[in-house]
Amino acid sequence: MAEANVTRRDFLVKLAQGTSLAATGAFLWAHLLRQEARAQPYALRPPGALSELDFNAMCIKCGQCVTACPYDTLKLAPAGGGIPIGTPHFTPRKVPCYLCPDIPCMNACPTGALSPELKNINDSRMGLAVIDIENCLSWKGLRCEICHRECPLKGKAITLETHPRQLSKHAMFVPLVHSDACTGCGICERACPTQEAAIRILPHNLVQGKIGEHYRLGWTFETEITQDFKPAAPAAPAAPAEVPKQAPGMDYLNQGL
Amino acid sequence: MTSAANPSPRGLGVRLWSWRYFMLRRLSQFGILLLFFGTAHWGWQVAKDVQLLIGNLSASEFVGLFPMADPFATLQIFVTGHLLQQKVIIGALIVLAFYALVGGRVYCAWVCPVNLVTDLAGWLRQRFGIPAPTYLGRNTRYFVLAASLVLSALMGVAAFEWVSPIGMMQREIIFGFGLGFQALLAIFLFDLLILKHGWCGHLCPLGAFWSVVGRRTAQVRVRFDKTTCTHCGDCAKVCPEPQVLNLKRLEEVGYVYSGECSNCGRCTPVCPEGSLRFDLRPLIRRHNIEAGKGHEQ
Numbered sequence: 001m002a003e004a005n006v007t008r009r010d011f012l013v014k015l016a017q018g019t020s021l022a023a024t025g026a027f028l029w030a031h032l033l034r035q036e037a038r039a040q041p042y043a044l045r046p047p048g049a050l051s052e053l054d055f056n057a058m059c060i061k062c063g064q065c066v067t068a069c070p071y072d073t074l075k076l077a078p079a080g081g082g083i084p085i086g087t088p089h090f091t092p093r094k095v096p097c098y099l100c101p102d103i104p105c106m107n108a109c110p111t112g113a114l115s116p117e118l119k120n121i122n123d124s125r126m127g128l129a130v131i132d133i134e135n136c137l138s139w140k141g142l143r144c145e146i147c148h149r150e151c152p153l154k155g156k157a158i159t160l161e162t163h164p165r166q167l168s169k170h171a172m173f174v175p176l177v178h179s180d181a182c183t184g185c186g187i188c189e190r191a192c193p194t195q196e197a198a199i200r201i202l203p204h205n206l207v208q209g210k211i212g213e214h215y216r217l218g219w220t221f222e223t224e225i226t227q228d229f230k231p232a233a234p235a236a237p238a239a240p241a242e243v244p245k246q247a248p249g250m251d252y253l254n255q256g257l
Numbered sequence: 258m259t260s261a262a263n264p265s266p267r268g269l270g271v272r273l274w275s276w277r278y279f280m281l282r283r284l285s286q287f288g289i290l291l292l293f294f295g296t297a298h299w300g301w302q303v304a305k306d307v308q309l310l311i312g313n314l315s316a317s318e319f320v321g322l323f324p325m326a327d328p329f330a331t332l333q334i335f336v337t338g339h340l341l342q343q344k345v346i347i348g349a350l351i352v353l354a355f356y357a358l359v360g361g362r363v364y365c366a367w368v369c370p371v372n373l374v375t376d377l378a379g380w381l382r383q384r385f386g387i388p389a390p391t392y393l394g395r396n397t398r399y400f401v402l403a404a405s406l407v408l409s410a411l412m413g414v415a416a417f418e419w420v421s422p423i424g425m426m427q428r429e430i431i432f433g434f435g436l437g438f439q440a441l442l443a444i445f446l447f448d449l450l451i452l453k454h455g456w457c458g459h460l461c462p463l464g465a466f467w468s469v470v471g472r473r474t475a476q477v478r479v480r481f482d483k484t485t486c487t488h489c490g491d492c493a494k495v496c497p498e499p500q501v502l503n504l505k506r507l508e509e510v511g512y513v514y515s516g517e518c519s520n521c522g523r524c525t526p527v528c529p530e531g532s533l534r535f536d537l538r539p540l541i542r543r544h545n546i547e548a549g550k551g552h553e554q
Contacts, residue, residue, distance in 0.1 A: 037414045057337045062316035078435015112342035
């Protein structure tokens with residue numbers, strides 16, 4: 001009887017020890033995973049990469065994209081480098097993506113972390129070029145414009161705009177990036193002649209805002225106010241017939257008068 | 258290694274012959290890394306634009322047509338709930354079929370680069386007689402295996418691949434140096450000072466995975482001759498997984514049955530009676546019948 005009790009106690013103690021050891025290990029492991037996989041949003045991924053969370057889950061860290069890249073652009077992140085371990089990324093200031101039309105890196109990917117749904121390399125969105133206008137030579141009034149000339153989608157991804165200049169009749173020509181065409185290849189960042197690049201690629205979620213769907217930009221041609229914007233409707237029972245024959249926009253603006 | 262311990266007046270040829278599996282294993286381990294490295298850095302090709310072996314041990318493509326992938330990594334990604342492309346699934350099945358035939362843990366002794374580190378630690382431990390201060394069950398690895406699948410499902414990333422020292426070592430050898438050597442140093446010290454055969458024999462979930470895979474289907478196994486065995490125990494001294502050399506079980510089955518045997522071949526040259534030999538499983542049966550007693554599985 002006593003022996004049976006001891007065995008049971010031993011068993012329970014062993015069970016508790018085992019469970020706590022396992023739980024400690026699992027928590028440490030989970031913490032490490034969160035640190036590794038969720039910490040750094042700065043990695044620039046090869047063309048066709050899924051969103052960062054899906055990419056981190058799908059990438060098997062085999063480096064076939066790295067070997068397939070003819071320009072030595074892609075690197076596999078080593079441990080402790082600040083980029084999620086073992087995943088491919090690139091540093092445009094060193095080697096940008098030269099936008100191969102046959103997309104060899106994506107075709108080499110065995111898992112689909114680089115999605116084969118990307119058919120045209122110009123549709124890739126690796127990041128977005130952002131200009132530091134305080135250090136951009138063009139914004140200082142020089143005729144630099146190197147980023148514009150080097151851009152593979154010149155005129156679409158980067159355009160030159162005139163900008164008034166102080167104390168001079170002559171306008172400045174300043175580069176402007178358009179997110180609907182910029183692939184994030186980083187050729188502009190590589191080409192920028194300033195000591196530290198004044199134009200650089202960042203992941204979209206770090207730089208892009210979102211205005212929200214409730215804004216109606218009535219002065220743009222894309223927004224049809226007459227269709228879905230009827231603020232007069234709730235107030236309609238009070239004044240059913242007093243609608244003057246004017247443009248609908250005018251209607252609303254003059255209601256308070 | 259044991260022959261170094263008792264220097265007998267045997268010729269160099271005999272000594273080298275007794276190290277044949279050790280040398281073949283090193284050749285295989287370094288050779289595979291070299292094929293990956295050569296393809297990645299020197300552009301080794303078999304024909305124009307047909308690369309020799311692109312990728313690494315996680316996933317690769319051999320001569321442009323036949324994909325390979327680590328089935329355990331693939332399983333972890335699958336568990337995170339992501340749909341994988343056909344190529345990696347076919348690759349995982351090819352590798353799975355290969356190791357199912359030759360023995361799952363053949364990966365551990367003949368391919369895995371971390372084995373180089375843990376073998377060195379094990380050899381030094383034996384050489385300097387470092388005592389083993391800790392005990393841990395050999396089945397711990399199966400819990401780590403289960404935990405890596407559960408954590409993959411919970412965290413949404415392949416749990417072991419993100420912390421794997423095997424991955425770090427081979428990636429950093431093939432693709433560029435980082436801080437992965439710290440993890441390897443930790444494993445080395447752990448194996449050397451804390452737990453004998455600690456990583457490969459107790460903890461590694463990939464080894465556990467391969468133990469499960471090779472368990473029933475492996476065709477290359479170490480044959481056991483109970484008619485000649487004198488129970489001297491030399492085999493168990495050199496074996497990194499001595500529990501697989503359970504004599505009772507060996508006599509019953511006629512070969513090293515356990516999936517935890519990595520077919521490293523350490524036991525075969527040290528056996529003074531030659532009772533342990535590599536053989537194909539179908540032939541083992543016939544051999545054991547002919548060995549006289551007519552007693553087999």
